[in-house]
Amino acid sequence: MTDRKIDETTGTETTGHSWDGIEELNNPLPRWWLWTLYVTIVWGIGYTIAYPAWPMISGATSGLLGYSTRAEVAEDIAAHEALNEGLVADLNSADLSALAPSDDLHRYAVSRGASIFRAQCSQCHGSGAAGAVGYPNLLDDDWLWGGDLASIEYTIEHGVRNEADFDARYSQMPAFGEILPADEITSVVEYVVSLSSPDHDSGLAEMGSTVFADNCATCHGDTALGDREVGAPNLADAIWLFGGDRAAITKTVENARFGVMPAWGLRLSDEDVRAVTIYVHSLGGGE
Numbered sequence: 001m002t003d004r005k006i007d008e009t010t011g012t013e014t015t016g017h018s019w020d021g022i023e024e025l026n027n028p029l030p031r032w033w034l035w036t037l038y039v040t041i042v043w044g045i046g047y048t049i050a051y052p053a054w055p056m057i058s059g060a061t062s063g064l065l066g067y068s069t070r071a072e073v074a075e076d077i078a079a080h081e082a083l084n085e086g087l088v089a090d091l092n093s094a095d096l097s098a099l100a101p102s103d104d105l106h107r108y109a110v111s112r113g114a115s116i117f118r119a120q121c122s123q124c125h126g127s128g129a130a131g132a133v134g135y136p137n138l139l140d141d142d143w144l145w146g147g148d149l150a151s152i153e154y155t156i157e158h159g160v161r162n163e164a165d166f167d168a169r170y171s172q173m174p175a176f177g178e179i180l181p182a183d184e185i186t187s188v189v190e191y192v193v194s195l196s197s198p199d200h201d202s203g204l205a206e207m208g209s210t211v212f213a214d215n216c217a218t219c220h221g222d223t224a225l226g227d228r229e230v231g232a233p234n235l236a237d238a239i240w241l242f243g244g245d246r247a248a249i250t251k252t253v254e255n256a257r258f259g260v261m262p263a264w265g266l267r268l269s270d271e272d273v274r275a276v277t278i279y280v281h282s283l284g285g286g287e
Helices: 031-050 069-083 085-093 104-125 149-158 182-194 202-215 246-255 270-282
Strands: 014-019 022-025
Touching (some): 069 085, 085 104, 104 270, 149 270, 182 202
């Protein structure tokens, strides 16, 4: 004979647990709830047998049905690419400079290029391509290596100062902090400031012009308008990649800059490179 404690109010057996005088009733679970639980257990076991489920060392169980979301996505991508085969072929063979904004191929290239840009380029140049400190603004008309379609395509395909592509654009500014004394750096910075700002020390800038001619004009030109052949920026406008205040210019002169861009031709298809070229050029800054 077992000891059973019955709740006097409800006549239901209790579990023997009590909290502050309140006893827990030993009510059975509803049948519908139990059957729902049993069905979900059976369904779960069946699912793990039929579909990929259990993680393994280098993958997961494939399941009896062999279903794969990756394969499904791959099929969708293949179907989409098949629909665009004609446009892709035309894009690869087209003279990009001859495409008009009203052409279907141009619109396709802009749409495709925009998607690629958001996925691959926006991390550095920004979602709107306005750039940031150290990352060029692609909306203006100031281009280190040229802003026509051919120049943009070459830059995208081969990149800048990377070690992966032998044909990458390459230039190197000396770290003049190791070459020039501090007073000459101060004067040449003042000269550079004077090229785009009326707020400068004329006497110091005059001294700096001589330092500039002796050390900087070879790349930036006698009038400091830059040279796209070597990627030397125009110093006479108010557009600055790393900042145009005295502190930023001094840091650039003393330590130099060495921005790197990947060679996207090694990562993207030819049509993707050409599509991004069209897209970047269409943003308004392309020449």
